[in-house]
Each structure stands twice: as structure tokens, then as C-alpha cells.
Amino acid sequence: MNESSSDARVLLEHLLRPRSIALIGASDDPVKLTGRPIEYLKRFGYQGRILPINPNRETVQGIPAYSSIGAIEGPVDLALLGVSAERTADALRECVAKGVPVAIAYASGFAETGERGAALQAELAEICRESGIRLLGPNCLGLVAARDAVTVTFSSSLDEGDTLPSGPIGFVSQSGAFGTSITSRLRDGGVGVGYYVNTGNEADLDAAELLSVLTAADDVSVLLCYLEGVRDGRRFVDMARAAFAADKPVVAVKVGSSAAGARAVSSHTGSMAGEDAVFDAVARQFGILRVPGVEAMLDTAQLLATGRRMAGPNLTVLSISGGAGVLTTDAAESAGLAVAAWDAHWQARMAQVIPPFGSPVNPIDLTASLISKPDMLARALDVAVEHPGTDALVVVLTNVERGSDAVVSALRDAASRTDKPLVVVWIGGSGRPARALADAGVPTYRDPHRAVAALSALAEYGARPPLPGAPEFDDVDTAAALDVIAKARASGRIRLDELEATKVLAAYGIPMAPAYAAATPDEAALIAQRLMFPVAVKVLSADIGHKSDLDAVKLGLPNSESVASAAHEVLAAAAGASDARVLVQQMARPGQELALGVTNDPVFGPTVLVGSGGVLIELLDDRALALAPLDPATADALIGGLRGARLLDGYRGGARRDRGALAEAMSRLSLLAADLADDIAEIDINPIFVHSEGAGVTGVDALITLTEKGGGHR
């Protein structure tokens, strides 16, 4: 067993399912923040040992108290540090001394409050690192694990009730306020949250590690997370891979998607958030369902909690009124789902069970007689379930109140006879029947758009691409690439000139237009004769960024004379640069222009990008991003997602382009980015020409910027 799975077992057993809980600083007052956990543990029926620690009292809320954690006999699975920020480190050390494996720190006053708090938090992290104790928090609300009634929290959301409905959802939130709101609303809707954990400042345990723990729990089948930032990209990706492998969907809300939001989140968390676009790409790549907000998360979780899956995007919509069915159809199509008309055979079958004034086409109009004839609804649902194009069923009701019991019963019965998802859109009425339907695994929504958004997420999950594989190329020459980099660093540069960049890319088998350096016009003319005309002449200098601004690029030169003359002009224009030479480059054959790139995200590491070239990339913001490395098939799928992909696929009678070669180049670039992650800060190949099918690609203009530090010698 490796370390991380051993840690996962410790956390599952001692944090989420502890048999004994010590509460340092426990108050006898059940309303005080440090008194509430005991009151909740008692009220919700926790069966393990409750161990209050309070040197000033014999008992706390009727339970015998200890003077210190060391005074407890027998093991303590979990300790709650209910003390101030200043005293938290000492309390944690006492836990270490006692051999407690996991602790929770409530107190605020740490990194969120400035420098002094940050130092206190660093001390906690150091204790964890040295001793191996694991810590949740500080500045957190704790956790609620419904299975064993582990209510180690001061959240007032537990003020009422005496049972904790459990369920298949495990939820990790970096925000206590958000997490508690979501958890309460899910429970209000009859959807049980088995485990809810708030990670707060994450001095030790972070959201990704806790999600990994929940992925390993046999009573969790849906994972939710609310994130303000990801602390460790690799750990997050490992978690996502594990959840993918276990077929446990992960639904994520992550803030900071807008520029203004990103600005605010970085001031709020004080942490490096990484690019939101990279998180978004990671989510797509590893099958995480990123949803935009509160109700999207509730709605999606409710549907996923049924455990049902969609095999495709096709809905069968059965409605009480034509208009409501059309509204739902509009919403479905705009969410990327399909409501396809049924063929004559199936229409005839449906027509046998619905009223003559209804419509059997899909959306299927059952008319208002649905209320008076629940049997008709039942029979129509049976036909719809049988239809091979039904990946999910949507029943749309409006103001049904009288007669709703029979309708609910027909819906529950139908759900029990199929494992396809069945959801109800109940636009009007009191909303009261929703609970009975939820108990039968039938989510109810009060708005067609919300229902189809949830279904769309489920369909997206069903259609998630396989995890990206590692690219395998046996012709890659990493040493040659590192050699070019080392020489540039030796001359004090972190910016490669175009010839160097071309060499690094060529070392990884990325096709670049042939190019050579020349110091003089005559040398340039000689080189040009060895290439095929026409050629281009560009200034070659690590000092000069925007060559075209300088009039230092000459394209389409047809012969030696024009090359010599162009080289002369270019060298004159670049007179300011100390190292100026010229690059003589063969002009690429024509093709569709695209762009490839690499950036190095501070959280997730190297990413590779493909974008429509020329005017389109900016006009459309048409680009796709993924973590490096990725195999050619995954690269091809990303390319296929571009709007501009149509230009590669024989658009309007044009030539089909060599998309396979582009995917291979992207995969090779991603391998380069991953192999040399410590050295490469940024790569930009723009344009890369995609030639006719079978004729490959040619990169033309390449920029490579190195990291400041570098990877050193290997």
C-alpha cells in the first residue's frame, strides 16, 4: 500500500468515521460555538465516545470532562481544537503527543487576516509535516458525516431536527458558508449528503485530498466541490483520474471565471489561483462537470444522486400542454440535447394510448386529460421508455394540484420499471409532490431550463472522452533540445531566437519550415540556393520581438538576388541589435493557418493550446487548451472542438486538410512541454500551416521563452 492510499484510509476511518472524538475547549453552553458540536453529536445520535476537554469542569453538557487530551484513556480518533488562533498550535502539539491521527481547527485569525496569522498557520503546517498528524482547517466549519452522525461543526444549519438524512453525495467546500447553504438546500429537497467537509484555510488537508478520500468511500457515488483555488494541480488531477476510474461523477463550482472575479478571488484567497481557463480545460479533460453556480449544482447533484445514466443526448418529452412541451424542447436543444421527432411506427404506437387531440411526435402532447387519466400517462411512459431513442424521459406538468397523487403514483411506478433517468418539470402548483418523487428517484424541477441543464450535464458525463493517454514517439531527441536551451542560458538569455526555437521543436519531430542563419547578404543568397524558392528572410536576434514592426521580414523572395538585397535591408533595419543576423527560411506550402502554443500554469503545470489562425483566433476566441502531455487522439478531439475545425474538413468544397498531422504535432509539442516543464515557460508556433490530407503540417514562426530558474542539468 502506497503512502497516499494509506493516508486515505486513515482519513476515512479517523476523520469521517471516528469512533472517538475529543473536543478541546468544549463549552457547557450548547449555544456557544464550542458547545454546539457536543449538542449536535448527542441530538443526532453519535454512537462513539464523546470526550470533552475542559480543565475547569467535571462534566460538559452532562458528559464527564477531561482536564487535557493526555488525560484520556484509550485512543482518540479525532480531536477538535476549539481554541483561539494563538492557542491552536499548542493544542495541536498536545494531540501529536497523545497520538491522535487527525485534528480539526475551527479558529479564524490565520492567513486570511494578514502576516501574523500567516505565521501562525505556517506553524500548524510545520507541525503536521514533522509529526504526520493530519489537520482540517483552520478557519473552517468542520464536517458533518451523516452515516455515523459525526457532527463536528458549529454550523447553525444543524439547529433544528433530530435526524441527518444520509445519501450518496460527498461534498467538499473551501467555503463554509457556501457549503452549508448547498448542503441544507439539498437536504430540504430530499437529497441526502452523506459527507460534508469544509476545508477552510487548508494548512494541511486540501480539497483535492479530501475528494480523493471520498472517492474511496463505498457509500459515496457523487462528489461535489466548491473551489476558490486549487493548491496542488497534480493532486487534483490524480483525484479526478481516480473518480473517473471509479465512475463517480465530480461536480465542481469554481469561482473566478471572469476577469473581475479572478481579480477578486486572488485578493480574497491571497493565493496563486492559476488561470481559470486552465482549470476549465482540466475539468473537460478529466470528466469533471464544472457548473456555473448554486442551483446548477443542486440540480445536477439531484439528478446524479439517482445513479441513473444517459447513453446519449436524446430526450423524450411528454407534456400536459403543447406549449410547455415546446418550451422544454427549445431549452433542451439550446443545451445541446436532442428532442427528435418519432418515426411513423412509434408515432402510431404512442397514438394508441394518448387522446386524439394530443400529439405523438415528440415532444409528445398528452393534453390536460393526463390529470383525469393517470393510466394514460402510465401507458405513454411505458411506450416512451421502450423507444430506442429515449436516453431520458422528461414529463412536463403545469398547474396540476387536484389529482396530483395519482399522477405522482404513475410517475413513481414508471421510474421503478426502467433505469433510464426520468425527470419531472412541474412548472406550477405548490411544489409539494416533489418530495415523494425524489424519494422514488425522480428529480422534480420547476423550470424546464433547469431540468435540461441537469440532463445536459448527465449526458456530458455519459459522453466524457477517455482519459488522455501518454504520447509515445521513438524519434524524440530530448538531449538535443536541452543542448540548445543550455547554450542559450549560457549566453544569459531566456528567450530563444527563431533558429534555436526551430531546433528545439525539430528535436521533438514538430515539422518546421527549413531555416538557416546567415551573417551577411552573400551568405544568405548561398543558403537560399540550397532551399527551394521562394524563401523568406527575417532578422535573427533574441533581442527583437516584433519583427514585422521593424520591417525586418521579407516574404516570397523568388531568387538569390532578391534574397541578398532583402538581407541587406533587414540587417540595416536591425542595426540596433548587437547580435543581428538573418534567418533564411523556406516559404511554407499553402495550407490552412492555425496556431499551437504552450504555457506553464503555476498550479497545473505545462498546457498545450491549439487555436484557429489568422483573424479567426481573436475574432472567435477560438482556442482549446489541455494539460500536457496528451496523445494524438486526444489532441484530435480538441482540434475537432474548434469552430474553425470545419475549415480543415473540406469546408464548402475546399480541400480536406491533414488534421491527423496537426494532432500529431500537437501531441509532440505537449510531450516537449511535459518533458522540459522545468525549462519551458512559453512556446508560440503561429502560424502552423495544415496542408492537404497526407501532406502534413509546417510551422513557420516560433517563439520559445524559458523559465527564469531552469531545470538544471539532468
Next chain:
Amino acid sequence: MNESSSDARVLLEHLLRPRSIALIGASDDPVKLTGRPIEYLKRFGYQGRILPINPNRETVQGIPAYSSIGAIEGPVDLALLGVSAERTADALRECVAKGVPVAIAYASGFAETGERGAALQAELAEICRESGIRLLGPNCLGLVAARDAVTVTFSSSLDEGDTLPSGPIGFVSQSGAFGTSITSRLRDGGVGVGYYVNTGNEADLDAAELLSVLTAADDVSVLLCYLEGVRDGRRFVDMARAAFAADKPVVAVKVGSSAAGARAVSSHTGSMAGEDAVFDAVARQFGILRVPGVEAMLDTAQLLATGRRMAGPNLTVLSISGGAGVLTTDAAESAGLAVAAWDAHWQARMAQVIPPFGSPVNPIDLTASLISKPDMLARALDVAVEHPGTDALVVVLTNVERGSDAVVSALRDAASRTDKPLVVVWIGGSGRPARALADAGVPTYRDPHRAVAALSALAEYGARPPLPGAPEFDDVDTAAALDVIAKARASGRIRLDELEATKVLAAYGIPMAPAYAAATPDEAALIAQRLMFPVAVKVLSADIGHKSDLDAVKLGLPNSESVASAAHEVLAAAAGASDARVLVQQMARPGQELALGVTNDPVFGPTVLVGSGGVLIELLDDRALALAPLDPATADALIGGLRGARLLDGYRGGARRDRGALAEAMSRLSLLAADLADDIAEIDINPIFVHSEGAGVTGVDALITLTEKGGGHR
């Protein structure tokens, strides 16, 4: 007073505020469909005369009954026809005989059920046309006018309660089920609907006319409508203009936006729906807020009902937690609103009132001490209201339950001190405080995205463009255009050849590349010499559509010889066409390619379209549409809304293009489309080159198709 405003007065007084209501076929059983209206009228306290008509009874539900409508003494304002489809026409005739101005027909069994029903419905329409009586329905739920407790409906949504909360909303729905659901949910949320009317099959009165009536009502300030189709485009536009002029926002849900939805709606309503894209364009053009569905309508109506307006798109967000504020900021920015960081001066002012661990930047983090310090919230709200960049305030709360009274009170007070919109996002908790806030004009939402979607609609309303003006050009030669059309019709064609199309467009001053017809290669060469080289030679034939498929277009011909030879080839290629000649056309100067077009919508009439040219129009679906005619300023705004507009405005250092000339050409084209609406079915000018600023535009390839019927002589 013209006829339509006199009709509006009749409908307002007799349909919506009747002083006497006759109920034909009234049942003594208050639970039966024909008994419910009387039970509701009594229970909700209608003060006018209730006049049951039932030949078999002395009294109905305790009220003296009449044997027939003719037996009633004194005037009857409104009659409800509570009889079967077969007996409805007779009942309507009795109303006519009695002099009743307005009737409502409940019964189903009309056009929605097939041919026989359609004939019955046509009979009702005929009675209305002949007699002048106005009819709501048939196949409708009737109406509820809260002001006078006019509950002429059998909707079971009135089964409970004894008061009808009124409010500034007037709602017209083509679907009874949808309308009742929305109305009930608005009332449940504390938002009063003053008038709710269901139009059903619209044998006489349609949704647009009823909206016009509500626009004229002094106690209505917000109009809602649910539409499955528009019966009369002109009436709808007139209504929209009136609502615009009265500053009464119209919120519309219209189904059929998707292809599958449009297919279903046309089978459902059995009526010509017109293009959804045209409805969408009309909505934009006339300031109608089209929203996608149920909750979007509820959320927007709730905000509009406060009567507050936004002067711009800028939100100030104050939140109880950093993350929730960021989430709201993300949502706002993705909805097109702005959450701009405050400058140092205003940050300093805010910092004085909020806790030191909060953030004064915007989104403003008030921290959880907001709960314990409602005074702090109040002071922060005052600063936020004063900030000149605050167009609306958003307060974001999570799980506040303890202490919520003081928070609610601070929010209510703040709202009373400003006329800027103040909305609350209350993510967690019970939702109970929402009602108290609604009463104070503070809408509460439980999801940031829903709040900002409503605010975005309000901002869009505030920024709605002026109504399009009529274009005025004094050089238009309508007679010349009609002459070309008449000649084509005389030769049995509804498709103009390119020369004819060019002449029609030129008659309206739309710049087209000069072009002349030639019968032989020699004649073509002669003509070319009078133009400027290079020229193009194309086959000229009304029979041939896709010229380029035929190899019958030769571009860039530099001299007479090449013209003669090209004409020879083109005529040979078109040998099959009986009328083949060649068109010699001057090549247009270079410019940015766009496209202009005209279509004639069956509901709304002629529309004009502008689209990005070349590959972009299809790749981006980058086009904008508007009803004809429109003035150049409105045309320019449409052009500015294209993604490709950036290509006209000096994109990436390119030339600025003559956008003004394009707007003028579009306006001229719209005038042509409107003037010749009876004759023109379709126009396509693709491409039209937009030259450098000041250098105008040149249309190159033009197609015109005429209507089958034509407008006849004028």
C-alpha cells in the same frame, strides 16, 4: 379618437373592469367548471352585478338566475359563454342581440381539434366581424383582474384564499396552463399580478391587442406575455411601440426558438408561426425583453415590478463572504454586467465602515460580521448607493438565519433611501425573509445567476436603442424599380436576372458595380472598353441560379481580348438556357466582404439582413436582422452588433472601412423592401464590398425573387 383606441377603452372598461357580468350556463355547483366563476366572484368580493343565466333554476349559488341573457334588465358589460362548442355561436348571437360589448368563450373543441372545430371557430370570428362584439377565446381559461376582483375563470389556482393581491403586472398568455402557473408563482412570491388574461384560440381578440389594452391601463406598469405565435405582426409592433413610448417594459416568453421546437409548435398551434429569428429581431428592435423561460420571466418580472431602473451596467456587490461575492461577480460579467474595482478614494471610504479583514474593492466583502453588526451593513450600503458607478446594488448572503430580522430591516431601510435597484441573493437559509423584502421593493433570489440575469434584463431595458426611424432619401425612383418588376412579370418570370436586379437596387440608390448586358462576344468587348478594367463576365439568364457551378463566371479580365474570349466560353457553357446573354461588370475595388439581404416574413413582413461575408457568415452565423424600414443610425447599430464589425473598424491595424456607407445602403435596401413589400419576396446582395472610409460600398452579385402574387399597379 380612432377606432383602435376606442376599442381599447371598451375592452378596458367592459372586459377588465366590468360592472356587470352575465354567466351563460352557470352551474349551482361551485366545484363545476361553470360554477367556479360565481364562487370565485363571491369569495374574492366582486362588487358589480353577478348575473347567472340558467333556465332551469330560480337561483344559482344563492343569486337570482335569469332564463336568458335577453331577460336581464339594464346593460351587461361582459358575458361568459359557459356552454359547449356547438352551442357557443348561438350564445354569442344572443349576446349581440342584447348589446353586450364583450364575451368570453371557455369551451374547447374548436380549431385545436380539427376541421369541424375550425369551422365552428370561423363562425365565431364571423359573428364578431359582423356585429362588432369582441370575444376572448374560445378554448381559454378566461381572466383574473385583481383590481375589481373580476375572476371570470375556472382555473383551480383560485381554489384557496379570499384576497387577490394586486400589483403593477399585466399578463397575457396564449396558454392557460403556463399563464396560471406563472401568475400563481408570482403571487406566492409576493408580486402582484393586476391583470391576467388567457387568450386561447384567439378567434377575435389576440395577445397583441390585449397587451395594447393593458399598456393603456394606468395601474399597469409591467407587461408579461407568453406566446406560441404572433397572429398579426403589425398589431404586435404597434403594441410594442406604444409600450415603449409609455415606458412600460414588455417581458416575453415565446416558444419555438429551436428547430425541433418550431416544428412542434407549428403542429401544436396549426398556425403559421413566422421565423423565430424574425420575432427575436422584432423584440430587440422595439425594446421587448425576450427571456428564455419560466424562472427567467418570474425573476425579471419581480425586479421590474419594483419600478426601479438601471442607468448603466455597473453593479456594486456587497457580500457576506468573499467567495460568494466572487461567484456573483463571475455571473454578472458573464451576463454582460460589470463589477468594476473601486478607486482608492472610494475604497478608503468603504474601508472606514467595514471590518479590517473585509475587502473594500468591489465585490465588497463585508465578512460574516454583517450578521452581528447590521449597522455596518447599513453604513456600507449608504456608501455603495452614493458611489457614482453604482447602477444597482447586490447584497449576497449565504446561510443567515439567526439575526436575519436585523439584516432584513437594514436592507429595507437602505432601499427606502435610494431609487437604485437593490436586490438580495440569499443562497442558504429558509428563504422566509424574502416576503418581507419583496414588500419593501427588494427582490430576493436564491441563486446569483438568477439575480444577475434579471439585472441584466433591466440594464438591457435601460439601454434599449431608440425606436427605428423611417429612412428619408429624396433620390429614390420607385417607379423605375416597379417598371423593371412589371417587365419581368410580363415575361412570366418571378426571378429577376442580375441586370434587372442591379437596376432595381440602383433605383433605390444602392451602389452596385456598373454592369451592362451583351448578346455577343464582340459586344461584350465593346462594353468592357467603356468600363474600367479589370472586368468580370458572367452569364446573364433568369434561368441559371448558381453561375459559378456552370463555370459561367470569369473574373479579373484585363483587356478586350480576354473579355471577348471569356464571353465566348460563358455563352457556350450556358448553351442550355434559352435567354443566355452575358453581363459585363466592372470589378469592384477591394474591400471587406459583407452581405445584405431581404426576406418577407409571413407574419411581420419585409425584413432586412446584414451578415459577415465570406467564410465568416456561416462559421459564426454572424448576421443581424431587423424589420424594414429602418434609418441609417439603426442600421449602423445592427452592423455594430456583428462580430465581424471589428473587421470594419481598423482591426489589427487594417484600414477603417466605410461603415456609414454600408449603413446607408442597408437603410436604402430596407426602404425598397418596405415600399415594394407586395412584390419582393427575397433579395440577396452577396458580396457587398465595404471600401476604405469615405470610399463607399459596392454590391457585386445580386439576386431578387418576386412574390407569386405581386402588388399590381399602383
